[in-house]
Amino acid sequence: MGQVKGFLKYKRARTGYRPVEERIHDFAEFELPLTPDALYQQAARCMDCGIPFCHGVGCPVANYIPDVNELVYAGRWQEACDYLHSANNFPEITGRVCPAPCEAACTLSINDEPVTIRQIEYQIVERGFAEGWIRPEVAAHNTGKRVAVVGSGPAGLAAAQQLTRAGHNVVVFEKDERAGGILRHGIPDFKLDKHIIDRRLKQLTAEGVQFQTGVDVGQDISARYLRKMFDCICLTMGAGQPRDLNVQGRGYENIIFAMEYLTSQNRLCSGEPVDESSIITANNKVVAVIGGGDTGSDCVGTARRQGAKQIYQLEILPKPPDTRPPDTPWPTWPRIMRTSSSHEEGCERMWSVMTKRFSGIEIRVSQLECCKVKWIKQAGGWKIKELPGTDFALAVDMVILALGFEHVVHNGLIKEIGLQLNNRGDVAVNNCQTSEPWVFAAGDTINGASVVARAIQSGREAATAIDRWLKNS
Secondary structure, three states, X not given: OOOOOHHHHOOXXXXXXXXXXXXXXXOOOOEEOOOHXXXXXXXXXXXXXXXXXXXXXXXXXXXXXXXXXXHHHOOOHHHHHHHHXXXXXXXXXXXXXXXXXXHHOOHHHHOOOOOOHHHHHHHHHXXXXXXXXXXXXOOOOOOOOEEEEEOOOHHHHHHHHHHHHOOXXXXXXXXXXXXXXHHHHOOOOXXXXXXXXXXXXXXXXXXXXXXXXXXXXXXXXXXXXXXXXXXXXXXXXXXXXXXXXXXXXXXXXXXXXXXXXXXXXXXXXXXXXXXXXXXXXXXXXXXXXXXXXXXXXXXXXHHHHHOOOEEEEEOOOOOOOOOOOOOOOOOOOOOOOOOOHHHHXXXXXXXXXXXXXXXXXXXXXXXXXXXXXXXXXXXXXXEEEXXXXXXXXXXXXXXXXXXXXXXXXXXXXXXXXXXXXXXXXXXXXXXXXXXXXXXXXXXXXXXXXXXXXXXHHHHHHHHHHHHHHHHHO
């Protein structure tokens, strides 16, 4: 543990943000690090709770959170950095973008505020890079086995690093021109600056991972080629099939998917060559974001920085309570009202709102027709009911659909190989092995859309399964 009764002596330190009036004019990261004294005090708050639910229940990668906190409290930062990396390949990324279910599972969350676990993790790794503690780990021996990893998001990169360190020859294929997957093109720069990804890619390259970008597997190269050139493959393409809103008027050209919108801006921030006609901007527009999750919040923050005139965010679910409700008890992830940094920058949020139809002029939407709804619990689940007399309209210039993702894209490699799918449309696996023994899969490809930390853990599990299979074969 940290300091005896430190949780009684110190209160939780709030993470600082750059001022709103400053940060909305650029795409630089908005979060500010804690001072060394504040970080020491937060580590001191970690209590000897017996069963560390933060580690066992909350954290998808099972970080050794109490041990790390104690090492920070004791000033043993390099050991803390090593501990973090023993469970998590990219803690500087989860330390920035993870919603921190570990903090929701912290024992202090029962009747107090949790330890700032995510911020401690983030600053340990930044110090590790600054001090030169994080270096390439080259395998002592080479097995001669070749593995292809398809997709360079968090699951693919974690799997590639683990397999390379086990001595295998790994090639990562990425359809975009730069590696990183959803980390590079799906998460805004104000949450994750892309030099953070490039810093890790240099480490992976030095360890022996080969990257072939601009290669769409299933189009540019076939499954037959992969079968011939590699001992096995690992699919980590993510859950790229967006959930659509099939209502009247959906076909207007200024109704776009969230990932299409976010990717456009991320490419501009990275200085990648972009066709002028493909640039999507909210500048001086009234924007409606349909979907109340993290991706919707990212769209709000992006639209604000682009100079949107007005932003609405619509959510079909009811407004969550301010405190933890009985149906999500500790240590589970609580269903509570959350206000992100993007929301603080300015938008009008609406709950229990259903979009009934779009209307517009020629090829562009100009109005959303909506109504309020009520959720009724009944046998077999929840039923949605329109509330009479609540119809209203919003005049808009652009609509962004941030309704989540259904599953991995089936066309292409999945269909070519003929892999079995589960009832959700994800690739079906047994210990990360698909219906074709030489094909493994991990991350959102098998789990559906989830958090980055879970994708990293899944990539690590796939690497373990592949290593075992290669050795046995």
